[in-house]
Amino acid sequence: MNRLSTKNHYKLYKSGKQWITALVIATTLGITAVTTTAHAEDNPDTTSEQSELVKSVSTKTDDGSKPNNLVNQTENSKQEKAADQSSMTKKLGQDVKNEEQPAKVTTTFDNDQQLHKLFTSDTDINTVKQLLGPATIFHIFSDQTEISADTNGNIVTKILLNGPEFGTRGESQNHTTRDVYYIGSIDQIGANAFRTGNNYVVLGDDSNVKFNGDQVFINGNRLDHLKKADVHVVKGYLNIDNELNSLRNTSGILASLPNDSKVIVDFGDMNNRIIDVSHATDNLIIINIDASSLEQPQPITIKGLSSNRDGAAVILNVCGAKETINWQTQTKLVYDDGTQVGPGESHNKPNHVLWNFGNATQFININSGYLMGSVLAPNSEITANVNADGNLIGKKVNIKGGESHRWDFWAPEFVVPVFPHGNNDFVYLPHNGQSTTPGKATTPVKPTTPKKATTPVQPTDPSKPTSPVQPSTPVVPTPQPSNPKVTTPVKPTTPEKATTPVQP
Structure with a gap:
């Protein structure tokens, strides 16, 4: 048997x-x-x-x-x-x-309806496709990310090398109501990752994630702030390589645009360096700034930023190509209502500032001071040793010191270059809404300021013609004789000889 x-x-x-x-x-x-x-x-x-x-x-x-x-x-x-x-x-x-393992879902960033429901009222998928593309809604967007200091934000990365703690706290004007993540693979992660408990997490197909009831484990470590419903495993959700290539194209085109002539740049007083954009009329304000200015410890104040989410975007093209840039300055941002915004977990104004480092720079070290505004450096390794607030877009991003804070970049939809999503075209939409030739960025159309009308000159009564002014009699010059007579000069007389005085 x-x-x-x-x-x-x-x-x-x-x-x-x-x-x-x-x-x-x-x-x-x-x-x-x-x-x-x-x-x-x-x-x-x-x-x-x-x-x-x-x-x-x-x-x-x-x-x-x-x-x-x-x-x-x-x-x-x-x-x-x-x-x-x-x-x-x-x-x-x-x-x-x-x-034990999450179900695998077939969707992409573009057609993920669950994600799109998390966009704020001023954001939709078309907005996200512009200028910075999907990177717009992430604090860190990179090939590789390594975290060893407080990171107050969300992440897209192919490889998370280390992430003991991260997640957005505070209140800022961001594009999503929750922290959205896409992480291809994870080497090391800590229990306090995704620390806010308000997360939408997409993991790559090779992520080592398991469930025990509602608990989530990654690489055998329990994630204290994640729930099973927060996590999705999706293959091909977002092609980070393609997005970074498109961002390189965007960076190069922005770098080619000319200075806005209405921007006032005054660095005469090294202790009070000013960039005043309050007189600029374009909704895409271009400023070219030398890299050496960022390596000096004196602060730079940008004045006149728009308080509205759809206000003008300020693009600071960092010139003077250098392989390594060591950031030393403080960035002070002053808005059109006089409000000043500094580094922190919360920001009560929209982020309209983008530092475009182009494609030549290989290393950006934020060593002292602090950086306010987003960083576009798709070919660079960005290392933050002090505070940096905004989007950090690079080939690799290291958070080593200070704090970094999520603060999504805002650009007006109808005037900024459309993000070259999935192709190499770069279309600029000026005020009139007509697109220019793809691949050729043009100088933004500047609206003319209407002149104040002057008081019109009152017309004279045609029934009463004025008397013409009589011309004055011309003065006739006295004619000069053709052969003037020359008089003979009087000859002096010979003085008489003195007589001998009579002797008394």
């Missing part, structure tokens, strides 16, 4: 109460029952099948033999019961698998 050994978990429930789950091991030598407990919601469909099976289970008789009914059942129905048990094992095994 062939030896039969079958192992199954069965769960019994009645009126919402816990019953006993029988772990039945059937062998030709006898039957042993082991008990454990579970909840009805785990697999309610198995209740009736389990109940019938347990009714057939009994212990051995006093003499050690099997009851007749059980012997008959074993001999006559062995194959039928083995098939039933195999089917139930397969079904229950699938439930266990679903508990």
Whole structure:
């Protein structure tokens, strides 16, 4: 007789109460029952099948033999019961698998309707496709990310090398109502990652993520602030390489645009360096600034920024190509209502400032002072040793010191270059809404300021013609004689000789 050994978990429930789950091991030598407990919601469909099976289970008789009914059942129905048990094992095994690993979803960033519901009222997928593309809604956007200091923001990265703690706290004018993440693979991660508990997390296909009930484990570490419903595993959700290539194109085109002539740049007083954009009329304000200005410790104040989310975007093209730029300055931002915004977890004004480092710079080290505004450096390794607030877009991003804070970049939809999403075109939309030739960025159209009308000159009454002014009689010059006579000069007379005085 062939030896039969079958192992199954069965769960019994009645009126919402816990019953006993029988772990039945059937062998030709006898039957042993082991008990454990579970909840009805785990697999309610198995209740009736389990109940019938347990009714057939009994212990051995006093003499050690099997009851007749059980012997008959074993001999006559062995194959039928083995098939039933195999089917139930397969079904229950699938439930266990679903508990251990998340289901894989087929969607992309562009068509993810669940993500789009998280956009704020001023944001939609068309807005996100512009200028910075998907990077607009992320604090860090990079090939690789390494975190060893407080990171107050969300992340898109192909590889998270290390992330003990991160997540957006505070209130800022951002594009999404929750922290959105896309992480391809994770080397090291800490329990305080995704620390806010207000997350929408998409992980790449190779992410080592498992569930235990509602708990989430990555690389064997429990994530204290994630719930099962927060996590999705999606293959091909966002092609980071393609996005960075498009951002390189964007960076190069922005760098080619000319200075806005209405911007006042006054660096005459090194202790009070001013960039005043309050007189600029374009909605895309271009300012070219030498890299050496950022390596000096004196602060730079940008004045006149718009308080409105759809206000003008200020693009600071960092010139003077250098392989390494060591940021030393403080950035002070003053808005059109006089409000000044500094580094912190909360920002009560929109972020309209973008530092465009172009494609030549390889390393950007933020060493002292602090950086306010987003950074576009798709070919660079960005290392923040002090505070940096805004989007950090680079080939690699390291947060090593100070704090970094999420503060999404805002640009007006109808005047900024449309993000070259999925192609190499770069279309500029000026005020009139007509696109220019793809691939050629043009200088923004400047609206002319209407002149104040002057008081019109009152017309004279045509019925009363004025008397003409009589011309004055010209003065006739006196004619000069053609041959003037020359008079002979008078000859002086010879003085008389003095007489000898008479002697007295």
